[in-house]
Amino acid sequence: MPHNTRDKILIAAATMLGENPTTRLSVRAVAARAGVSTGSLRHFFPTQRELLDTVVAGIYDVDLPDDPMQDTARTPGERLVACLRLLVSQVGTGDQAREHWRAQHDAYVAAPPSEGATHAFLALERLAVHRVEKWLAVLHEEGALAPGALEHQARFLLTVVTGLLTERALPGDQARLEFEAHTLATAASAVLRPAPGPA
Amino acid sequence: MPHNTRDKILIAAATMLGENPTTRLSVRAVAARAGVSTGSLRHFFPTQRELLDTVVAGIYDVDLPDDPMQDTARTPGERLVACLRLLVSQVGTGDQAREHWRAQHDAYVAAPPSEGATHAFLALERLAVHRVEKWLAVLHEEGALAPGALEHQARFLLTVVTGLLTERALPGDQARLEFEAHTLATAASAVLRPAPGPA
């Protein structure tokens, strides 16, 4: 039962998101819901981005036990590819991929999305970025990551995943599977420091 | 020398983006730069999103001399990125991208594609792969390419392009533009030999 202001703010924001995932978490809206002034909110979260990131992190951090990134027996490249594969596999192949595409199409492409739908999409995207960033942070800790902004690297990897998912929904043959493996490996290598080599 | 208001607005926006790619293209900023009222801007571009989409589409179309790969004055990375941009620009932004998506959906996803449609798709895909491979062959000639199968590298790059196109059809903000640039640069670097560096 946390009762300090910081927690009240986070709880208010999370609750609003729970009630309606498309809510706009503005300073005034969250502050009012938390029963706190905007200045007070700013005291704990100097920037709106910081607040949103903290909320998302809190919601998401339900650490998966079977996170491939923890498997330190494997090389950084192998682990990153395994994580990306996890993302890809959540959508699946064939009919499943086509169904996913169809849902996206109906929600965002067929008709101009409502503001609410747009916010919902951006929130989900933010979640995905956060997840990939957490993986990359582990590799960064190990010094395995190439220099560059974490967010840029995460978004690059997500773009590759998006491309693979789209291709899965389109016609293709068996060979696609092999290309996928190469593509994931290439994408991972673009983000990792050059391997020391088996010297 | 276009002098109608619509063009003035587009030119003002493109110029601002050219001077500083991170500029915020707000209604008032663009209108002021174009010497036009905000109401007038709204008359031609009913929504800010529409203005941004149009500007982006125009920028990518602007200079396509022919094949950017022939421009030996630029580094291999710059040329490869320019070529990939060409692919992306052919589909365009905003409504165009959404229209492209819709067409793909109707042809291949909504209903199981006929054998003929599948063959047509694979033929087009093969064409795209061939085109990218020709670009990569030039770089290979120059010794600028990282080791690996040409087809794998080509398909990797096309997956990235597909991902970008899908993201363009989905909701997004202006920041996407900056991420796109980084993503293309990262993708190109994954396929090129490490740059010699300005030592």
Add this chain to the structure above:
DNA sequence: ACCTGAACACCGTTCAAGT
């Protein structure tokens, strides 16, 4: 049809002032 500029309902951030 084209164009203006004020007005509206929002933003995020800053800051003097209180406790």
Add this chain to the structure above:
DNA sequence: ACCTGAACACCGTTCAAGT
């Protein structure tokens, strides 16, 4: 240190009014 709320400098969109 924590907290307030007004003030500032912005947004995008709407709209009556002009030409």
